[in-house]
Amino acid sequence: MSRLLRVxxxxxxxxxVTRWACAAVLVLVALSTLVAYSTARPPSAREVADAQAAFASEQAMWEEEGEQWVADCEADAEAQDMTPQEWGCDQMAPSLENYLPPTQTFVPDAEQSEMMLGTGEGVPDADAGAAAIEEIRASVWNQWGGLGSLDDLAMLLVVLALVVGVSFVTAEINSGSLGMWLTFEPRRRRVYWSKAAAAAIGTVPLVLVGFAVLVGGAYAAYASFGTLGDVTGATWAEVAAFTGRLVVAGAVLAAVGVALGVLLKHAAAAVGVVGVVAWVCLAFGYASGELQRWLPTTALTAWLQGGSVFTIQNCAPAADGTYECAPVDHVVTTAQGGLTLLGLAAVVTLVAIVVFRRRDVS
Structure with a gap:
């Protein structure tokens, strides 16, 4: 088996296709670094001066008419049967920060983190504590910042691993070389596992080095402008943990790619099936209610980000005969996401092994 794996x-x-995947990673790194340079730049002196002038003008108007504005706001809040705070009457005073272009940092600062934690849509259900939800949302991968923006790019890396796994098998099937190879090694189960293991192991450098360079490029961009934010040892520990989970996800999806290649025989068909499944999960997942917990996209997100939160509407009949709906947050832990992803991969792999042992590969 070891000799088969080395081959x-x-x-x-x-x-x-593996070399093209490496080239795609380099292009991705270059584009990501350019975007990081554009978002890391703090406001220029001209922008600060313009913001200060606009703020001074608004402040002068506020001093003259602010009391009337607040009174009108409170009247509107009362008409809507809401408190002035709920209507935003206590946030009407002008602030200089509202006139400055937004400044993004590599790691969100404490104020940005508090803002993100305050954007929850609903209350936690009985099994999901508020502390667990806040911890997930406090992760740098769920916040606005240079490091958090790399989350979507990390998804592209695991997709590349899947494409490499798919092409690794379909190219040999369509060219006839796989049938030739089975004349030298007729034990199909060993052949299948050697290819699945090679795809899983062989894509590790692609994902690992690719993400490391992505993080390094973004860090260099923000460091050049002095907008790194609060980068601590805990930050790098979280980056290391994310990288480890990303490598595992890439290896699993590469093995899934091999399975799909065996089942469908054509790379376009296999990649198309993955695309359709992902689109259906993203487009109609919310309508599935608590079944969102078992969707592949939810599992992958939870595994990579150290947990995920999804919201459903909990509706119940009210006293007046109508229905009242309230958003409720549900948590998918890292372990739940990883086990779901692993279970789906195992099912697809077992089906592929059965098919590979019985079906003509020509």
């Missing part, structure tokens, strides 16, 4: 690893890295 398959050499084949994997000799394929053009």
């Amino acid at each position: 398959e690893l050499r084949r994997l890295w000799a394929r053009k």
